[in-house]
Amino acid sequence: MQLLKDRIRSDGKVLPGNILKVGSFLNHQMDIGLFNEIGKEFARRFKGVPVTRILTIEASGIGIACITAQYFNVPVVFAKKSKTKNISGDTLVTSVKSYTHNTTYDVVVAKEFIPSGESVLIIDDFLANGCALSGLVELVRLGGANVAGAGIVIEKGFQQGGSDLRARGIRVESLAIIDRMESGQSIVFRD
Amino acid sequence: MQLLKDRIRSDGKVLPGNILKVGSFLNHQMDIGLFNEIGKEFARRFKGVPVTRILTIEASGIGIACITAQYFNVPVVFAKKSKTKNISGDTLVTSVKSYTHNTTYDVVVAKEFIPSGESVLIIDDFLANGCALSGLVELVRLGGANVAGAGIVIEKGFQQGGSDLRARGIRVESLAIIDRMESGQSIVFRD
Numbered sequence: 001m002q003l004l005k006d007r008i009r010s011d012g013k014v015l016p017g018n019i020l021k022v023g024s025f026l027n028h029q030m031d032i033g034l035f036n037e038i039g040k041e042f043a044r045r046f047k048g049v050p051v052t053r054i055l056t057i058e059a060s061g062i063g064i065a066c067i068t069a070q071y072f073n074v075p076v077v078f079a080k081k082s083k084t085k086n087i088s089g090d091t092l093v094t095s096v097k098s099y100t101h102n103t104t105y106d107v108v109v110a111k112e113f114i115p116s117g118e119s120v121l122i123i124d125d126f127l128a129n130g131c132a133l134s135g136l137v138e139l140v141r142l143g144g145a146n147v148a149g150a151g152i153v154i155e156k157g158f159q160q161g162g163s164d165l166r167a168r169g170i171r172v173e174s175l176a177i178i179d180r181m182e183s184g185q186s187i188v189f190r191d
Numbered sequence: 192m193q194l195l196k197d198r199i200r201s202d203g204k205v206l207p208g209n210i211l212k213v214g215s216f217l218n219h220q221m222d223i224g225l226f227n228e229i230g231k232e233f234a235r236r237f238k239g240v241p242v243t244r245i246l247t248i249e250a251s252g253i254g255i256a257c258i259t260a261q262y263f264n265v266p267v268v269f270a271k272k273s274k275t276k277n278i279s280g281d282t283l284v285t286s287v288k289s290y291t292h293n294t295t296y297d298v299v300v301a302k303e304f305i306p307s308g309e310s311v312l313i314i315d316d317f318l319a320n321g322c323a324l325s326g327l328v329e330l331v332r333l334g335g336a337n338v339a340g341a342g343i344v345i346e347k348g349f350q351q352g353g354s355d356l357r358a359r360g361i362r363v364e365s366l367a368i369i370d371r372m373e374s375g376q377s378i379v380f381r382d
Contacts, residue, residue: 066223075222076221077220
């Protein structure tokens, strides 16, 4: 998606440690016009694929998922990163390792919001090592639903998550795949 | 907002301890059609008020804020509940007490995303004791920006937050104000 790649090149900041900062338009300050273009592109790529709901994970996936849902006419559910008082009753839970924060956390969703037999599109802002996305796939399967695919805004193609998930048969559509990035140098995208 | 009140009555669940569960349409599973009606209503109520950006807080405010932003044509910024590795540089920070989780947490936003002189509309799903909303007002003022007002989906009118903030001169527009709720009984809304 050229508009997105251009925006990453102009406004993204590469920091040491393979960190790409896109907080000025994607995951802290959010450009809703861009999000609408992202939503349209996900709808184009998943055209013809049955999608009955969208699943994402708090916090930075939520805005993209909600805007995208307008192009699928489906509800959005967001998984939470730990069990809170406001989720009661039957829940689906899986454990996810976070390399960013060097910790492991539970990802939780109310069972009633992943109904069995549904076809669930997973949306998230980033895909790197694939731990969060694998956790979301696991939640969908624990609920007895099907994974329609995963729509990712930015994939770090030099990390293993994307290729691992595709090898497991998950259709992963990433709107910008970064093959190489280094501080002070121009970002190299996959064609 | 009648559509919202009807939805709270039909799908909300009142639990002991003044807990209202609206996770089936507002803050876990999200009804994007309803969010669009909410966004339109906020735009109607704040018509004529200058709004240059929307500020919300993770996680459940984000979806409502992003859909609402489409009716104001402004960017959204979400405050984070603790300092993460991905926020660097100058930040605005304030401390917020959470009665739900019986703890105190920092609310953080990058200073560059609350530019001085801007007119900021705060959006959130719930207003009860007002601690989170007061924290967001504080962040806007720390950045040297103006609070255009606060758009709240559900206000617990039997708690002090709304009246306290209005007494401090903040324009608070709540789409449904609950005056009384008890488990097993019909919810009483303010007219």
